[in-house]
Amino acid sequence: MSFLELKNIHKAYYVNKTPFPVLKGISLKFDRGEFVSILGESGGGKTTLMNIIGGLDAQYEGDVLLNGESLRHASVKQLDSYRRQTIGFIFQNFNLVSHLSILDNVMISLQMTKLSKKEQRDRATELLDQVGLKEHRHKHPNQLSGGQKQRVAIARALASDPDIIIADEPTGALDAQNTQEILALMDQIADSGKLVICVTHSQAVADHGTRIVHMADGVIDRDEQLKDPFKVTDHAEVPAKHLSFGATVRMALQHMRYNLGRNLLIIFGASIGIFSVILMLGLGRGVKGYINHEIYSQIKPTAVQVAQKTSSENPQKLEIKAKDVQRLKKIDHVKKVQLGYATQGAQIQQGGNTATAQLVQTVTDQMLAKSVKKGHKPGQNEVLLSKSFAQKFNKQHPYKLIGKKVKVSLTAMDKHNIPTVMTKRLTVSGITDGSSGQFQTTLGTIKQLYHSKNLTFRANFATVDIDSFSHVTGVQDKIRALTTANGKKQYQLTGAGAIVSTLNTYIQLAFYVLAAIAGISLLVSAIMIIVVLYISVSERTKEIGILRALGVRRRDVKNLFLSEAFFLGLFSSLLALVFTEIVALAANHVATTYIGYHIIGITGGYLVFGVAVSIIISLLAALAPSSRAAKLDPIEALAYE
Numbered sequence: 001m002s003f004l005e006l007k008n009i010h011k012a013y014y015v016n017k018t019p020f021p022v023l024k025g026i027s028l029k030f031d032r033g034e035f036v037s038i039l040g041e042s043g044g045g046k047t048t049l050m051n052i053i054g055g056l057d058a059q060y061e062g063d064v065l066l067n068g069e070s071l072r073h074a075s076v077k078q079l080d081s082y083r084r085q086t087i088g089f090i091f092q093n094f095n096l097v098s099h100l101s102i103l104d105n106v107m108i109s110l111q112m113t114k115l116s117k118k119e120q121r122d123r124a125t126e127l128l129d130q131v132g133l134k135e136h137r138h139k140h141p142n143q144l145s146g147g148q149k150q151r152v153a154i155a156r157a158l159a160s161d162p163d164i165i166i167a168d169e170p171t172g173a174l175d176a177q178n179t180q181e182i183l184a185l186m187d188q189i190a191d192s193g194k195l196v197i198c199v200t201h202s203q204a205v206a207d208h209g210t211r212i213v214h215m216a217d218g219v220i221d222r223d224e225q226l227k228d229p230f231k232v233t234d235h236a237e238v239p240a241k242h243l244s245f246g247a248t249v250r251m252a253l254q255h256m257r258y259n260l261g262r263n264l265l266i267i268f269g270a271s272i273g274i275f276s277v278i279l280m281l282g283l284g285r286g287v288k289g290y291i292n293h294e295i296y297s298q299i300k301p302t303a304v305q306v307a308q309k310t311s312s313e314n315p316q317k318l319e320i321k322a323k324d325v326q327r328l329k330k331i332d333h334v335k336k337v338q339l340g341y342a343t344q345g346a347q348i349q350q351g352g353n354t355a356t357a358q359l360v361q362t363v364t365d366q367m368l369a370k371s372v373k374k375g376h377k378p379g380q381n382e383v384l385l386s387k388s389f390a391q392k393f394n395k396q397h398p399y400k401l402i403g404k405k406v407k408v409s410l411t412a413m414d415k416h417n418i419p420t421v422m423t424k425r426l427t428v429s430g431i432t433d434g435s436s437g438q439f440q441t442t443l444g445t446i447k448q449l450y451h452s453k454n455l456t457f458r459a460n461f462a463t464v465d466i467d468s469f470s471h472v473t474g475v476q477d478k479i480r481a482l483t484t485a486n487g488k489k490q491y492q493l494t495g496a497g498a499i500v501s502t503l504n505t506y507i508q509l510a511f512y513v514l515a516a517i518a519g520i521s522l523l524v525s526a527i528m529i530i531v532v533l534y535i536s537v538s539e540r541t542k543e544i545g546i547l548r549a550l551g552v553r554r555r556d557v558k559n560l561f562l563s564e565a566f567f568l569g570l571f572s573s574l575l576a577l578v579f580t581e582i583v584a585l586a587a588n589h590v591a592t593t594y595i596g597y598h599i600i601g602i603t604g605g606y607l608v609f610g611v612a613v614s615i616i617i618s619l620l621a622a623l624a625p626s627s628r629a630a631k632l633d634p635i636e637a638l639a640y641e
């Protein structure tokens with residue numbers, strides 16, 4: 001039984017469904033130790049035959065038997081494995097992978113063996129030594145001469161110790177001296193017990209082998225034995241395996257490093273999209289936090305003010321009575337309800353100066369102690385003034401008013417609807433920084449003021465204290481839903497606290513819009529990655545063909561491109577994080593100086609989100625180009641110029 005047998009091989013190419021027969025019944029037998037030259041006119045089908053023998057082409061009729069076993073029905077995977085283990089290719093135009101060093105070119109084949117990493121490197125170095133290129137192993141292919149390139153290709157073809165070496169015009173691009181050197185190397189290969197099949201146009205090259213097979217018009221017209229085949233000695237084979245995922249990832253990184261400039265530009269471009277998204281999220285959180293901080297530094301977030309609902313016919317604020325308090329108290333999560341009073345226009349006299357306080361209000365729990373900048377919250381017969389109001393009496397030193405007496409005059413209607421002025425001397429207990437509540441005192445003090453003129457005091461709002469912040473919106477909704485006997489809404493929420501949730505909704509909305517705009521730049525990044533990967537697939541078509549010829553599986557080719565996309569996504573998101581940190585630091589520094597608050601609030605979650613989004617987008621963008629790369633036909637890819 002022959003080592004390799006071709007049985008009646010027929011092959012036709014179809015152009016516009018018209019068959020062009022190329023091989024018209026080729027039957028040949030080959031044995032190890034033979035150096036067979038295939039001669040024939042150009043276009044006679046020699047390369048076609050080599051592709052069939054080499055397991056690159058499965059579209060033929062007839063059969064190829066290796067050690068008696070048919071390749072006819074081998075699957076794509078089985079053919080990959082056949083090329084890895086059994087075939088070593090040497091091409092006329094060398095077909096080295098340009099972005100890999102000479103050593104790494106040889107390593108591609110070795111990475112598909114079960115040798116240890118060290119054994120692989122040692123073997124690659126030894127093979128390069130055998131072809132006289134050990135010193136050049138760290139060079140790239142474009143730094144070598146034609147003859148040197150072909151010697152690298154020979155070292156690579158021998159790396160996985162295949163039984164068959166297929167050489168398609170190996171000396172076609174070389175001068176006479178290099179041709180002699182390459183032929184000597186091929187002699188050595190056949191001498192080592194391998195089957196060497198060499199396609200050539202040159203009679204001189206053909207004469208060098210042990211046998212010449214001549215093809216004409218798609219059939220073998222001459223088969224001539226020149227010498228005895230070399231002796232075959234058995235030796236330990238190098239066990240093969242498919243390319244590991246780690247090796248694919250390393251190859252992707254090597255390619256990225258080779259095209260560093262371009263990849264850095266892509267990474268920079270893609271990082272802008274991620275950067276803007278993280279920044280917008282951080283800005284949204286920061287601004288919302290700032291506004292809430294400003295509001296909540298004045299008022300207690302779990303307290304809401306409730307007044308009777310006014311209408312256009314009855315714009316006056318109406319009395320909040322004991323039964324309203326009872327009603328409000330019944331709502332779930334309401335802890336406490338306090339009556340309050342607010343009015344406009346009080347005359348304040350101090351040291352010969354008079355000023356009008358636009359807003360007079362009773363203090364409640366809603367006011368936080370920290371909003372009192374100096375002094376303390378007012379007690380009975382005490383008053384708290386805002387800083388700007390206090391400045392009306394002492395522009396330079398408003399705080400000096402603390403402890404001083406002021407004369408307060410408020411006007412109210414008596415039961416005959418006649419305005420009555422109520423006057424009382426109160427002590428300034430403290431100064432606030434807030435803009436609201438120019439004049440604040442206790443409910444008791446106001447009540448006394450009314451009683452001093454025998455007037456009836458009527459509270460006009462209630463402060464509802466809620467047990468926790470998470471229940472505020474729910475309680476607010478319930479209060480708004482309460483109705484009068486005739487079905488009209490009874491209460492309205494007043495004060496800054498009432499608008500916080502609405503305000504937050506608007507801020508949130510505004511930043512969603514900004515985040516969406518940032519998302520568009522993310523989309524642009526994704527499209528850029530898709531385009532770049534498609535270009536990369538086109539550029540690397542030949543490389544894909546080479547890898548497939550060496551036995552790299554479709555899945556590995558796909559992983560190669562997906563790995564590159566993964567790293568593009570990862571690196572651009574990391575760069576985006578650096579940009580974000582720098583911008584956030586700078587912006588927060590400025591913001592702290594002016595408003596005392598970190599306006600960009602970036603959380604660890606946003607950073608993780610940014611990295612994840614970037615990687616996912618890159619991988620999604622890479623799906624189509626990497627599938628295209630994996631599906632490329634190896635013969636067409638190899639022929640790609």
Ligand SMILES: Nc1ncnc2c1ncn2[C@@H]1O[C@H](COP(=O)(O)OP(=O)(O)OP(=O)(O)O)[C@@H](O)[C@H]1O
Binds near residue numbers: 014042045046047
């Ligand atoms: N993919 C293809 N589609 C159609 N025709 C093809 C295709 N590939 C090769 N052919 C044709 O098949 C014939 C044989 O081509 P092949 O490359 O096998 O010849 P060859 O003997 O190796 O030629 P050369 O010595 O010039 O390299 C040629 O006529 C070529 O035009």
